[in-house]
């Protein structure tokens with residue numbers, strides 16, 4: 001199947017927050033409560049349509065790297081045009097740990113990537129109070145993109161991924177307009193994927 005544009009997206013966050021579960025909920029409509037800690041996907045793709053263009057989301061899992069290394073590899077950071085930073089709404093530490101990941105994105109990612117914060121496991125009780133306040137402290141930008149999701153029930157999962165897709169699409173559209181292309185017709189070229197390269 002062909003597509004008009006491909007957007008690589010990285011999902012980051014400490015282990016056990018539900019990164020793999022979010023991907024599988026969105027792409028396969030499934031959820032497993034007994035997931036082995038080492039379970040991972042490399043990346044999964046999903047096509048959606050925006051303004052009659054087929055957008056292919058290439059969603060990269062951190063593949064359990066966080067269990068083996070203190071930091072995910074640089075390659076994962078470079079791939080993303082958008083970063084979904086996930087924490088567990090019932091685990092304050094997982095929220096605090098996003099600070100290091102943000103610092104790393106600032107260091108090596110492309111200029112101003114799209115950043116979306118996700119508090120997952122919204123179906124569970126005992127949630128952190130006002131995570132937004134903490135996020136505003138560590139992410140000193142005008143806008144805060146924040147979703148509360150549940151990979152278990154599916155709540156807000158596709159809304160979140162579609163928000164990312166639309167955000168990237170708008171950024172791409174602005175870029176082509178800047179290049180002086182016809183404002184009404186946007187010519188989005190597929191990104192070449194280099195196998196085995198970072």
Ligand SMILES: Nc1nc2c(ncn2[C@@H]2O[C@H](COP(=O)(O)OP(=O)(O)O)[C@@H](O)[C@H]2O)c(=O)[nH]1
Nearest residue numbers: 015016017018019020021032033121150151152
């Ligand atoms: N209750 C609940 N459990 C979840 C949710 N998302 C993930 N889990 C569970 O949390 C554990 C870790 O999920 P996983 O996707 O492997 O986390 P990852 O290490 O960040 O990829 C698994 O036991 C999942 O079943 C959720 O939204 N609600």
Ligand SMILES: [Mg+2]
Nearest residue numbers: 020039040064
């Ligand atoms: Mg995982």
